[in-house]
Amino acid sequence: MPAEPAASVAVVGGGVSGLVAARELALAGCTVTLFESGDRLGGRIRSAEACGVAFDIGAESFATRGGAVRDLIAELGMDAEITAPSDAGAWVVTTERAAPLPRAGTLGIPAEPLGRSTFRALGVLGALRAAVEPLLPRSVGAGAAGPARADVQAAPSLAGVVRARLGRRVLDRLVRPVALGVHSADPERIAFDALPGLASAFARTGSLIAAARELRGSARAAGGAVAGLSGGMTSLIDALAADLGDRGGRVELGARVQRVRSAPGGGTEILVVENGAERAQAFDGAVLAVPEAAVRRLIAGEDPAPGADADAGVDADVDVDVDAGHLVEIVALVLDDERLDGAPRGTGALIPEPDGPIAAKALTHVTAKWSARARDFGPGRHLLRLSYGRAGARPETLELDDAAVRRLAVADASRILGVGLAETSLRGMVRRTWEMGGDPGGRRRRWPTPIPHPGVGPTAQTGPGAVDLDLPPGVMAAGDWVSGAGIASVVPGARAIALTLLRAVRPDAAGSSDPNAVPGSTHTASSQYEGTARS
Numbered sequence: 307m308p309a310e311p312a313a314s315v316a317v318v319g320g321g322v323s324g325l326v327a328a329r330e331l332a333l334a335g336c337t338v339t340l341f342e343s344g345d346r347l348g349g350r351i352r353s354a355e356a357c358g359v360a361f362d363i364g365a366e367s368f369a370t371r372g373g374a375v376r377d378l379i380a381e382l383g384m385d386a387e388i389t390a391p392s393d394a395g396a397w398v399v400t401t402e403r404a405a406p407l408p409r410a411g412t413l414g415i416p417a418e419p420l421g422r423s424t425f426r427a428l429g430v431l432g433a434l435r436a437a438v439e440p441l442l443p444r445s446v447g448a449g450a451a452g453p454a455r456a457d458v459q460a461a462p463s464l465a466g467v468v469r470a471r472l473g474r475r476v477l478d479r480l481v482r483p484v485a486l487g488v489h490s491a492d493p494e495r496i497a498f499d500a501l502p503g504l505a506s507a508f509a510r511t512g513s514l515i516a517a518a519r520e521l522r523g524s525a526r527a528a529g530g531a532v533a534g535l536s537g538g539m540t541s542l543i544d545a546l547a548a549d550l551g552d553r554g555g556r557v558e559l560g561a562r563v564q565r566v567r568s569a570p571g572g573g574t575e576i577l578v579v580e581n582g583a584e585r586a587q588a589f590d591g592a593v594l595a596v597p598e599a600a601v602r603r604l605i606a607g608e609d610p611a612p613g614a615d616a617d618a619g620v621d622a623d624v625d626v627d628v629d630a631g632h633l634v635e636i637v638a639l640v641l642d643d644e645r646l647d648g649a650p651r652g653t654g655a656l657i658p659e660p661d662g663p664i665a666a667k668a669l670t671h672v673t674a675k676w677s678a679r680a681r682d683f684g685p686g687r688h689l690l691r692l693s694y695g696r697a698g699a700r701p702e703t704l705e706l707d708d709a710a711v712r713r714l715a716v717a718d719a720s721r722i723l724g725v726g727l728a729e730t731s732l733r734g735m736v737r738r739t740w741e742m743g744g745d746p747g748g749r750r751r752r753w754p755t756p757i758p759h760p761g762v763g764p765t766a767q768t769g770p771g772a773v774d775l776d777l778p779p780g781v782m783a784a785g786d787w788v789s790g791a792g793i794a795s796v797v798p799g800a801r802a803i804a805l806t807l808l809r810a811v812r813p814d815a816a817g818s819s820d821p822n823a824v825p826g827s828t829h830t831a832s833s834q835y836e837g838t839a840r841s
Contacts, residue, residue: 439472
């Protein structure tokens with residue numbers, strides 16, 4: 307009996323989610339074509355070069371929770387490249403004080419409320435107030451909706467839950483700085499249930515401190531539950547693209563998809579614009595691994611706004627998305643100054659005051675955080691990454707020329723690090739503007755679904771990654787706006803979505819003895835995704 311022809315699948319978008327979904331489908335025996343409108347793959351993962359050294363100007367690390375990213379890296383034969391950051395820890399810098407974030411915390415919530423670093427950050431009264439939190443009934447904070455959450459069925463806000471359970475000092479001195487400095491969003495505007503890892507851990511333990519302890523899973527410094535790759539995160543993109551090619555997947559760069567719709571004879575039709583010419587291609591199904599606004603445009607067949615298909619990105623340490631359209635500019639400085647050898651602010655610092663003397667919202671001391679970058683640049687030479695742009699405000703650097711940006715960035719770095727840096731020590735500067743993703747506040751109404759995600763509701767896409775869009779049959783959406791932000795959520799999310807699509811275009815796949823297994827793969831996508839959501 308002749309073999310049944312392989313299912314053909316289109317993947318739109320060449321970021322991490324698109325590459326992972328494409329690889330999964332190719333592993334399962336599908337014929338895969340990936341369309342990327344730009345001239346490169348990787349999306350929010352991108353490298354830059356200064357003083358002859360390549361470094362990450364986009365995402366620089368991945369959260370280790372759940373183990374999904376590590377498993378993928380192992381499958382690609384890159385285990386030896388995984389590297390841990392320094393345990394020096396991050397700081398919070400305000401006009402009044404500079405203090406290290408308490409160790410072993412998450413989102414600024416201290417896992418050790420009576421630890422020395424917590425006393426230093428909160429004072430005796432604040433630390434003691436936080437320490438009693440595990441004794442409170444789990445109902446405390448359940449109805450703590452913030453004022454900006456009134457449009458979301460009075461859903462509890464992160465700020466409301468933290469204030470009720472841990473007190474104002476934890477909120478003002480730890481959680482708010484982390485939310486503003488890292489996520490560009492005030493915790494009053496972040497729905498507690500929009501943070502699936504924290505919310506589910508709290509549901510299991512009944513305590514924010516216990517949840518923070520569980521999520522961090524070690525006594526490493528705050529921000530330490532991440533890992534990187536010795537060759538930079540772009541090496542992951544290169545490996546995914548190479549593996550996809552080895553499995554017969556085809557990548558088309560510079561191919562802008564104009565419309566996705568049901569084909570007259572069944573399946574999915576993709577209208578592609580390439581070099582000014584249009585062509586229609588038929589597939590059995592498709593994964594749209596692009597931002598939500600782009601998905602809506604593709605379904606409606608609308609022309610994109612100028613620059614709508616340009617690279618979208620995110621600050622390296624962001625783990626929860628912020629308002630759509632919010633811009634962040636990364637300014638990377640290479641300086642020669644031996645005084646920085648001592649890492650005066652650990653691996654970096656968060657600056658929570660939007661109207662203070664420091665314009666930057668965060669600084670990463672890259673050569674203090676990653677030993678591989680320190681070796682690359684050599685003794686006495688340091689790479690600093692400053693991040694500009696908060697929700698509701700354009701980056702202060704956006705309209706400035708390079709000379710003005712140099713002056714501002716060096717001045718900000720001096721204030722943050724507590725070391726008077728001179729522009730004459732500057733050896734290189736790189737600027738990169740990124741567009742952030744969806745709102746962590748979850749402004750759309752949330753409905754229960756198998757896996758938490760930012761936006762939900764009645765939809766043609768059900769199961770893992772369900773979204774509130776009327777997608778054509780056989781079309782799935784993927785990306786951080788579906789599965790949650792951060793590579794640790796995007797990778798298992800894309801795998802689960804690929805599995806769901808596979809079952810739609812290859813009904814025989816549903817007959818596997820393991821209902822979660824992707825044929826030809828070595829993992830169970832759904833169970834990994836759910837594990838990540840829980841952690």
